[in-house]
Amino acid sequence: MTAQLPPAPTLRLANGVEIPQLGLGTWPMDDAQCAVAVTAAIEMGYRLIDTAENYGNEAGVGEGVRNASVPRSEVFITTKFNRKWHSAAGVREACEASLKRLGTDYIDLFLIHWPNPDQDRYVEAYEALTTLLAEGKLRGIGVSNFKPAHLRKLFEAGFVPHLNQIQLDPYRQRRDIVAIHQAKGIVTETWSPIDRNGPMLHDPVIAGIAKAHGKTVPQIVLRWHVQSGYVTTPKSADPRRQAENLDIFGFALSAAEMAALHALDNPAAPVLNADEFGH
Numbered sequence: 184m185t186a187q188l189p190p191a192p193t194l195r196l197a198n199g200v201e202i203p204q205l206g207l208g209t210w211p212m213d214d215a216q217c218a219v220a221v222t223a224a225i226e227m228g229y230r231l232i233d234t235a236e237n238y239g240n241e242a243g244v245g246e247g248v249r250n251a252s253v254p255r256s257e258v259f260i261t262t263k264f265n266r267k268w269h270s271a272a273g274v275r276e277a278c279e280a281s282l283k284r285l286g287t288d289y290i291d292l293f294l295i296h297w298p299n300p301d302q303d304r305y306v307e308a309y310e311a312l313t314t315l316l317a318e319g320k321l322r323g324i325g326v327s328n329f330k331p332a333h334l335r336k337l338f339e340a341g342f343v344p345h346l347n348q349i350q351l352d353p354y355r356q357r358r359d360i361v362a363i364h365q366a367k368g369i370v371t372e373t374w375s376p377i378d379r380n381g382p383m384l385h386d387p388v389i390a391g392i393a394k395a396h397g398k399t400v401p402q403i404v405l406r407w408h409v410q411s412g413y414v415t416t417p418k419s420a421d422p423r424r425q426a427e428n429l430d431i432f433g434f435a436l437s438a439a440e441m442a443a444l445h446a447l448d449n450p451a452a453p454v455l456n457a458d459e460f461g462h
């Protein structure tokens with residue numbers, strides 16, 4: 184069994200609900216892989232699990248949470264719904280279906296997975312989320328992959344999401360979106376935080392910082408996410424890498440190291456475009 188680590192510190196959503204700053208991503212694990220990986224992660228100290236209707240693994244996540252020795256109330260579950268539910272009745276149906284698949288009676292954070300501006304119904308979907316929040320089925324509500332124009336449309340309708348989960352890493356810092364989040368008190372949550380084990384993990388600047396701290400490159404990148412004030416959900420099915428990714432709260436990057444990482448932003452790095460892609 185992997186050693187236990189202290190759970191990640193928490194941030195507060197605008198309604199006061201606490202969200203752990205680091206959790207386990209679950210895409211593209213299936214139900215069976217999730218059940219094992221989620222239990223292992225919780226036993227070692229993870230308290231946030233990120234899933235979605237679209238991943239097809241909510242049942243496995245629910246099973247993994249139930250099989251862990253930590254009470255459900257101490258685990259924060261995020262899930263997300265697809266474009267076909269962007270209506271008042273649809274969001275309610277999506278919520279009931281996720282609750283059933285997860286085998287739980289509330290969801291900690293329910294997100295509009297993609298804005299899908301072509302169908303232009305995300306404002307209606309967000310309004311429906313506010314109703315479910317008031318009913319107590321959800322503890323927090325938000326969006327994912329929303330760009331400035333999508334956020335502004337929500338603001339114009341009188342809604343400010345608790346959180347926006349976006350693709351963000353040191354090469355893709357999305358500063359236009361983050362600035363809006365900071366101005367409006369929206370928590371930034373980052374997906375693909377370590378670039379899916381891509382080229383960023385071979386970056387010489389990050390490798391130099393890792394060497395100086397006796398840490399791995401993923402640990403430096405994840406530490407940059409949390410020290411930037413973001414919530415992040417790296418995915419690993421491997422207990423050793425899960426432990427490596429959670430073990431980032433016992434050291435800090437200096438201001439100079441943070442500046443060196445901020446300087447890696449590359450506007451040419453490809454980002455999935457929410458005006459063209461969504462489900």
Ligand SMILES: NC(=O)c1ccc[n+]([C@@H]2O[C@H](COP(=O)([O-])OP(=O)(O)OC[C@H]3O[C@@H](n4cnc5c(N)ncnc54)[C@H](OP(=O)(O)O)[C@@H]3O)[C@@H](O)[C@H]2O)c1
Pocket residue numbers: 207208209210211233234296327328348349373374375376377378379380401402416417418419420421424425427428
């Ligand atoms: N909202 C959205 O639209 C959206 C989109 C994509 C993803 N997400 C969420 O964000 C989560 C994370 O994003 P992601 O899975 O795309 O990318 P990621 O977390 O940046 O990278 C995951 C990949 O890196 C590997 N890995 C993990 N830890 C490692 C380490 N310490 N050293 C080396 N390799 C490591 C994993 O392999 P092993 O499993 O073998 O360790 C996996 O191949 C997803 O799982 C999902 O929950 C959300």
